[in-house]
Amino acid sequence: AQKITQTQPGMFVQEKEAVTLDCTYDTSDQSYGLFWYKQPSSGEMIFLIYQGSYDEQNATEGRYSLNFQKARKSANLVISASQLGDSAMYFCAMRGLIQGAQKLVFGQGTRLTINP
Amino acid sequence: DTGVSQNPRHKITKRGQNVTFRCDPISEHNRLYWYRQTLGQGPEFLTYFQNEAQLEKSRLLSDRFSAERPKGSFSTLEIQRTEQGDSAMYLCASSPGRGGSYGGLNEQFFGPGTRLTVL
Numbered sequence: 001a002q003k004i005t006q007t008q009p010g011m012f013v014q015e016k017e018a019v020t021l022d023c024t025y026d027t028s029d030q031s032y033g034l035f036w037y038k039q040p041s042s043g044e045m046i047f048l049i050y051q052g053s054y055d056e057q058n059a060t061e062g063r064y065s066l067n068f069q070k071a072r073k074s075a076n077l078v079i080s081a082s083q084l085g086d087s088a089m090y091f092c093a094m095r096g097l098i099q100g101a102q103k104l105v106f107g108q109g110t111r112l113t114i115n116p
Numbered sequence: 117d118t119g120v121s122q123n124p125r126h127k128i129t130k131r132g133q134n135v136t137f138r139c140d141p142i143s144e145h146n147r148l149y150w151y152r153q154t155l156g157q158g159p160e161f162l163t164y165f166q167n168e169a170q171l172e173k174s175r176l177l178s179d180r181f182s183a184e185r186p187k188g189s190f191s192t193l194e195i196q197r198t199e200q201g202d203s204a205m206y207l208c209a210s211s212p213g214r215g216g217s218y219g220g221l222n223e224q225f226f227g228p229g230t231r232l233t234v235l
Contacts (some may be wrong), residue, residue: 004158035223043205045159045226052233091158102211103172104224106158 002027004092004107011112013082020067021110025091029053031097034075035104036066039055039089048090051075052097079112087114118142120227122208129235136194137230141210148191150183152176153205156184165191189232198234205229 003026013019025034036048051059051066059066067076075094079086089111093104121140129135141148146167151159162181163173167188177183180198185191195202209224 037226043229043231045207045209047223047225050223065200093158102149102164103161103174104151104159106148109158110154 002029002094002105003011003033004094004105006092006107006110008049008110009108010039010076011110013112013114015114016081018078018080019082019086019112021079021090021092021112022046023075023077023107025073025075025092025094027073027094027096029096029098032094033097034066034068035093035095036064036075036077037093037106039090039091039109041088045091049077082107084114084116120180120208120210120225122130122206122227122230125228126146126231126233128235131198131200133198134196135195135232136192137206137208137232138190138192139208139227140148142225143189145212145225146188147210148185149209150191150193151207151209153207153229154203158187162193166188194205195232198232200234203232203234204233207233 005024032053034051038046049061049064049067063080065078088110091106091109093106095104123138133182149164150162153159161174162177163183165185168185180196207229209226211224
């Protein structure tokens with residue numbers, strides 16, 4: 001079974017500061033993928049960044065980077081130079097990479113609020 | 117708009133009624149997923165299709181729930197005899213088959229969801 005834990009129900013950050021959203025995971029799979037999604041108040045889940053368990057380098061996508069520590073089973077999202085539009089719910093998710101494994105398992109999310 | 121679309125966006129129904137939701141995936145995607153998201157929680161997997169074949173169903177998908185994808189394009193999710201506990205956001209996602217941005221790992225693109233309220 002796979003499990004995602006996000007321990008920060010809410011985060012408040014000043015605009016332009018960097019913010020780290022925590023994510024730890026548990027799985028018995030040898031190969032897996034880790035995802036971060038953003039969900040604004042409109043409800044749509046927006047894909048942000050992906051990290052494969054076999055990737056040696058941390059993933060980066062613009063202002064988003066993923067701090068992947070495999071031994072600690074953590075996959076924290078770092079947002080640099082935060083903007084007011086970053087205010088939203090953020091979900092960490094994972095899925096196995098074996099043949100046929102398709103479902104994403106999500107954490108409970110972190111509500112990020114950027115203050116001007 | 118070439119994204120995933122869902123209809124209706126909102127549905128209010130009385131307990132015991134049947135409801136049906138529709139999802140239109142991104143046109144070239146052959147995989148389609150349904151998730152349910154209750155207030156304050158992350159989405160939970162319900163079922164997924166590859167083309168018209170339903171390949172996996174969650175235990176959350178009780179006998180009152182049925183999903184179809186008859187021609188491998190759009191999908192419907194029906195809930196019979198709705199209960200107040202069915203109130204949630206129902207999210208649909210699609211992904212390409214082989215290939216995709218991550219070497220075949222196929223990130224899922226989500227629609228805006230259908231919010232169901234059962235009175």
